[in-house]
Amino acid sequence: MGEGSSILPLELDNVSFEAGGKRLIKGLSHTFERALRTVIIGPNGAGKSLLLRLCHGLIGASAGRIVWHGAGGRDPAPYQGMVFQRPIMLRRSVAANVDYALALRGIRRRQRPVLVDEALVHTGLKRFARQPARLLSFGEQQKLALARVWALKPQVLFLDEPTASLDPTATHTVEEIIAAFHAAGTRIVLTTHDLGQARRLADEVLFLHRGRLLEKAPAARFFAKPANDLAEAFIRGELLWWRRGIDRREKPAGEKAID
Amino acid sequence: MTRVIIRFWLAAACIWPVQAGAGDGKTFITVASTTSTQNSGFFAYILPLFRKNTGIEVRVVAVGTGQALRLARRGDADVLFVHHGPSEEKFVAAGFGVKRHDVMVNDFVIVGPGDDPAGIGGMTDAAKAARRIAAAPAPFVSRGDDSGTHKKEQELWRAAGIDAQAASGTWYRETGSGMGATLNTAAAMRAYTLTDRGTWLGFKNKAGMRVLSEGGRRLLNPYGVILVNPARHPYVKAKLGKIFIDWLISAEGQAAIASFRIGGRRAYRPNAATAGATRPAP
Amino acid sequence: MPEFGAAFAEALSLVIRLDRDLAEIVWLSLEVSLAAVFLATLIGMPLGAAVALFHFPGRKAVIVGVNALMGLPPVVVGLIVYLSLSRAGPFGVFGMLFTPAALIAAQVLLVFPIIAALTRQVVEDLWAEYSDQLRSFGAGPGRALTALLWDGRFTLLTAVLAGFGRASAEVGAVMIVGGNIDHVTRVMTTAIALEVRKGDLALALGLGVILMALSLIVNGAAFLIKDTVETRYG
Numbered sequence: 001m002g003e004g005s006s007i008l009p010l011e012l013d014n015v016s017f018e019a020g021g022k023r024l025i026k027g028l029s030h031t032f033e034r035a036l037r038t039v040i041i042g043p044n045g046a047g048k049s050l051l052l053r054l055c056h057g058l059i060g061a062s063a064g065r066i067v068w069h070g071a072g073g074r075d076p077a078p079y080q081g082m083v084f085q086r087p088i089m090l091r092r093s094v095a096a097n098v099d100y101a102l103a104l105r106g107i108r109r110r111q112r113p114v115l116v117d118e119a120l121v122h123t124g125l126k127r128f129a130r131q132p133a134r135l136l137s138f139g140e141q142q143k144l145a146l147a148r149v150w151a152l153k154p155q156v157l158f159l160d161e162p163t164a165s166l167d168p169t170a171t172h173t174v175e176e177i178i179a180a181f182h183a184a185g186t187r188i189v190l191t192t193h194d195l196g197q198a199r200r201l202a203d204e205v206l207f208l209h210r211g212r213l214l215e216k217a218p219a220a221r222f223f224a225k226p227a228n229d230l231a232e233a234f235i236r237g238e239l240l241w242w243r244r245g246i247d248r249r250e251k252p253a254g255e256k257a258i259d
Numbered sequence: 260m261t262r263v264i265i266r267f268w269l270a271a272a273c274i275w276p277v278q279a280g281a282g283d284g285k286t287f288i289t290v291a292s293t294t295s296t297q298n299s300g301f302f303a304y305i306l307p308l309f310r311k312n313t314g315i316e317v318r319v320v321a322v323g324t325g326q327a328l329r330l331a332r333r334g335d336a337d338v339l340f341v342h343h344g345p346s347e348e349k350f351v352a353a354g355f356g357v358k359r360h361d362v363m364v365n366d367f368v369i370v371g372p373g374d375d376p377a378g379i380g381g382m383t384d385a386a387k388a389a390r391r392i393a394a395a396p397a398p399f400v401s402r403g404d405d406s407g408t409h410k411k412e413q414e415l416w417r418a419a420g421i422d423a424q425a426a427s428g429t430w431y432r433e434t435g436s437g438m439g440a441t442l443n444t445a446a447a448m449r450a451y452t453l454t455d456r457g458t459w460l461g462f463k464n465k466a467g468m469r470v471l472s473e474g475g476r477r478l479l480n481p482y483g484v485i486l487v488n489p490a491r492h493p494y495v496k497a498k499l500g501k502i503f504i505d506w507l508i509s510a511e512g513q514a515a516i517a518s519f520r521i522g523g524r525r526a527y528r529p530n531a532a533t534a535g536a537t538r539p540a541p
Numbered sequence: 542m543p544e545f546g547a548a549f550a551e552a553l554s555l556v557i558r559l560d561r562d563l564a565e566i567v568w569l570s571l572e573v574s575l576a577a578v579f580l581a582t583l584i585g586m587p588l589g590a591a592v593a594l595f596h597f598p599g600r601k602a603v604i605v606g607v608n609a610l611m612g613l614p615p616v617v618v619g620l621i622v623y624l625s626l627s628r629a630g631p632f633g634v635f636g637m638l639f640t641p642a643a644l645i646a647a648q649v650l651l652v653f654p655i656i657a658a659l660t661r662q663v664v665e666d667l668w669a670e671y672s673d674q675l676r677s678f679g680a681g682p683g684r685a686l687t688a689l690l691w692d693g694r695f696t697l698l699t700a701v702l703a704g705f706g707r708a709s710a711e712v713g714a715v716m717i718v719g720g721n722i723d724h725v726t727r728v729m730t731t732a733i734a735l736e737v738r739k740g741d742l743a744l745a746l747g748l749g750v751i752l753m754a755l756s757l758i759v760n761g762a763a764f765l766i767k768d769t770v771e772t773r774y775g
Binding site: 272276294298302321322335438440462464492 | 572575576577579580627628629633636638639645720721722723725735737738739740741742
Binding site: 053056058077078080081082084088090091092100101104105132152 | 670671673674675676677678679680684688691692694773
């Protein structure tokens, strides 16, 4: 997928993000290598969405570096795509929505219809091509969001809780499309709070809690036996409700551990 | 194809305001005049006659005398046609106008409620009538807008020795409006008011009011026409304006004025002097 | 109230007779107001969108200012335009005073704040909703501007209609800058004012009825268009 050489790997070096006086991402470091599917999990408010936005460039880090090592002077943005939890559709037809994304990318008018058609066929939306996008069901709109991104042939695809609002059938279809992206060579970075989905899709898991990256591991190892207790509690289905995030291994000075 | 159509309509839409706003380029002059001459229908009658004669279109901006004078002073009109002698003299004296010509005269009348509570019916001395109204006191509606009619009304109060301003808000009501609006107000309030006969004859909402005091020297209403001084405002259409004025004071124009009737009655008496700018003999 | 009955009778008879003077006045009113709304949209819509999307020093002051301009009394606008277009004024050379152009100018000034203010609100709300996705596609506020305007087209149409309503109902400004000259600058509203002044209340009311009918027709047409397009394109 994508023209030219890969912009990966993506390195986050001690990245922090502050807003409204609060530090929402704290000292996060990780390198996204190629050809893996990364799933970021954690409770609500952990900063998963923020992390995706930071990586994609929608917001800027307050501290630390975010570097696309493979970009080599090119602007990395056109090689990425993002799908959000709620699909944002313009008030125009299904086909026109895909066409608009292509137009923004600078694809010439003559070439667009073919690409639009291919994207709609690939996601099974061809028969809706002329319909107003907003009249589609939620699941179909999310497929359309994916079709739109498919047409752009991204090297990296960020997905922020893409199936959170969908029924199981739609969820399944979306996961299939994600698999198709991956098969075509797109690097997948996905957040979810659905552990089942994480198990199904992940090659690599990142666990976030209160803005800190508490654990990162290959999926098999993570789900078998997570190293971090909070992660373990989370997988067990516990609600991580207490105020100060305590990691047995890194106790803030002067803090008492909660047992 | 749709793009071409859209572009065409956009272009048309852009051109349209220009043509809508554009003047016609016809020969025309702008005359600043008063609402009384417009309301009576005088201009609607006489201007087509002038146009047939000369091909010149006359555009009348009908406002109060005070505003008409200001318009003319700024050079926004070519000819001034109002009915307040002293203001007109001042206008010419200050160099804004070339010369004042008598054109026509009609009269003012005091109208009021049919039952005449102040008892002024039949009086020809307007100052005495004014004094009676103030004494009653009966409600009186004033135009209060610096128009020729308003200025005449103020002369009456002065002649009667009454300070009507001081009573403003009580029996003396100032509307700050044109003659028609003031008549409407007087009809609704069952009050007295001063109006020119032309407007009164054409007024359709009399609602039981009638003429109570008329005739008399004080109620004469002379109209004058003045060419705005091209020396002061070079773009004034002096040549065309002069043609208009000359026609008005010519035998033909005067005859046309005399032939204007409202309800069978002659509305304005032509009185152009052959020379000079003198006020008509009472 | 006998006036209302007489008014409707007058209105009806004028329309049936296809009274030439009336037709002339109606046509001029439509021409002037439509032209004014068109120009005001041309000015106000991009202005509103730009204020919505771009943050510049003094932006808040501009927003408050434009909102306040919506309440500008028409007669004040008329005065300002008159003084500007007067021979003695800065734009006197164009000789626009007492012509339809002056009417259009005054109405544009009255209408563009409405369109600008409403456009700003619509675009601001839409951008808040769309910005993440659009920026993900690489569209900054500038490139997204036309897409946002198109997406908000139904609400914006209502804003334009509100502008048209204000333009065609206005009498104070057009009276001052137009002079209500017969066959030249006499529009529906000034004609009504004249008939009231002359005391012909029935005719005035009749003209008023026709003016309201015109407004109904324009709004009805706009609604139909919006409805059809909406069902087709969502």
